[in-house]
Amino acid sequence: MKGVRFGRLLACTPLMLAPLRAAIDVETARAFDHFYNLEFDEAVGAFANLVAARPASAPARNHLAQSVLYREMLRSGALETELVTGGNAFLRRAKMNPSAEDARLFDSSIAEAIRLSKAALAANPSDKPGLYSLGVAHGLRANYNFLVRKAWIDSLRDATAARTAHDRLTALEPGRADTRLVQGAHEYMVGSLPWIYRALGFLGGFRGDKEQGIRTLQMVWERGDDNKYDAAILLATIYRRERRPAEAVPLLESLLRKFPRNYLFQFELAQMQSDLGNPRKALEAIDAVDKLKLAGSPGYKNVPVEKIWYFRATVQFWYRDLDAALANFQRVTAKAAELDLNTGVTAWMRLGQTYDLTGDRPKALEAYRGCIAYAPGSYRAKEAEGYLKSPFRRN
Numbered sequence: 001m002k003g004v005r006f007g008r009l010l011a012c013t014p015l016m017l018a019p020l021r022a023a024i025d026v027e028t029a030r031a032f033d034h035f036y037n038l039e040f041d042e043a044v045g046a047f048a049n050l051v052a053a054r055p056a057s058a059p060a061r062n063h064l065a066q067s068v069l070y071r072e073m074l075r076s077g078a079l080e081t082e083l084v085t086g087g088n089a090f091l092r093r094a095k096m097n098p099s100a101e102d103a104r105l106f107d108s109s110i111a112e113a114i115r116l117s118k119a120a121l122a123a124n125p126s127d128k129p130g131l132y133s134l135g136v137a138h139g140l141r142a143n144y145n146f147l148v149r150k151a152w153i154d155s156l157r158d159a160t161a162a163r164t165a166h167d168r169l170t171a172l173e174p175g176r177a178d179t180r181l182v183q184g185a186h187e188y189m190v191g192s193l194p195w196i197y198r199a200l201g202f203l204g205g206f207r208g209d210k211e212q213g214i215r216t217l218q219m220v221w222e223r224g225d226d227n228k229y230d231a232a233i234l235l236a237t238i239y240r241r242e243r244r245p246a247e248a249v250p251l252l253e254s255l256l257r258k259f260p261r262n263y264l265f266q267f268e269l270a271q272m273q274s275d276l277g278n279p280r281k282a283l284e285a286i287d288a289v290d291k292l293k294l295a296g297s298p299g300y301k302n303v304p305v306e307k308i309w310y311f312r313a314t315v316q317f318w319y320r321d322l323d324a325a326l327a328n329f330q331r332v333t334a335k336a337a338e339l340d341l342n343t344g345v346t347a348w349m350r351l352g353q354t355y356d357l358t359g360d361r362p363k364a365l366e367a368y369r370g371c372i373a374y375a376p377g378s379y380r381a382k383e384a385e386g387y388l389k390s391p392f393r394r395n
Helices: 026-036 040-053 058-076 100-123 128-149 152-172 177-192 210-223 228-241 245-258 263-275 279-294 305-318 322-334 341-357 361-374 379-389
Strands: none
Touching (some): 228 245, 279 305, 305 322, 341 361
C-alpha cells in the first residue's frame, strides 16, 4: 500500500492515507524507491512513464497522483510531524498552492483510476485489485481535498469511501494484514475528530477509535509485507502526536535503515530524542544530516542548510542553550524566504520567544511582528500576536 504520508504523515498527514500494492515489477519498485527517499521529481517522471506504458492500469494512475501530491507536501513543509503535535488540530493546516498543471494532473489521474477501478468492479464486484485501487484513489483524494482544497467535508466523505472499499477487500482476504492499513488509519483519524464531525452522517456510521486504530496499524507493521513500512511511517507520526516518543524511535530507526536517503526521518528521530529528554542524541541526529550534506551524500546534498540550523536551534531552545539558539534562529530568519512556510513562521516565533527569555523585549517584539508578517493568519502568527501583549515565559 503505497502512499501513507511521512509526517503529518504523516500527517499524515492526518487525514487519510492510502495505498496498498500487490507484488510489483522492477520499474515500479524503482519508482517507489525514489518516492520513499523524497526524490519526488524522479518518482513523478517514473510513474508518468508507467502510465504511458500501461494506460489501463489504475494503480499506475494512483501512484502518479500520489507522487504529485507528496512533492507538493514536501515543498510546503507538510511532511513534518510538528504540525500534528500539541494543540495543532488536524483541521488547521495551511492551504497549499500547487501549480495549475499539477492540480490537473492529480485530478485527471484520480478520476481515471476511479473509472478503471469501477469498470473492473462492474464486471466482478469481488475484484480484489479493483477494490484496492478504488480505496487508494479515494484515500489520495481525501488527502488532497484536506490539504490543498481545504474541503474538509469532501475529504471525510472520500476517507469513508476508501474505508468502505477496503472493508470489502478485508472480508475477501481476512488473513492478509496488508489490507488493514486504511482501516487503521481511518479508525484513528475519525477517533481524533471533534465530536461535531463524528456526529454528522457522512462518516457512514463509523465512530472511530484511536487506540483500535493504533493496534491495527501496529499489526500491519508486525505482520504485513507490502504495507509494513507505510504502517511504520503512520505510527511514528501518531506516536508523536500522542506524545509517545519512546515508541516512535525504533520505528524511525527501522525506516532509516530501509530508506537511508530520507533526511526527514533523521530530523524526526532528532525530535523524538529531544522529546525523550535526550538532547545529546537529538543533536547527534541533526549533526548526522549536516555531515551527510557536506559530504554530498545521495538524498542529503539538497537539504536546505537553513533547515539544519532550524532543527538544531529548536533543540537548543528547549534545553535552554539560549545563546546558541538565538544565533541559529537569527541565521534561519535571515534566509526565511528560502524555507517552507511552516519552518519560516515558526523560526520567527521562536526567535521572539528566545529574545523574551534573554530579557530583550524590543527585539522580541520585532521578531513577533516578523512572524505575523511572514505568514498572516497562520496559527503561529496568532500565537505571536498574544506575545505582543505579554512576554513569553517558559512554564
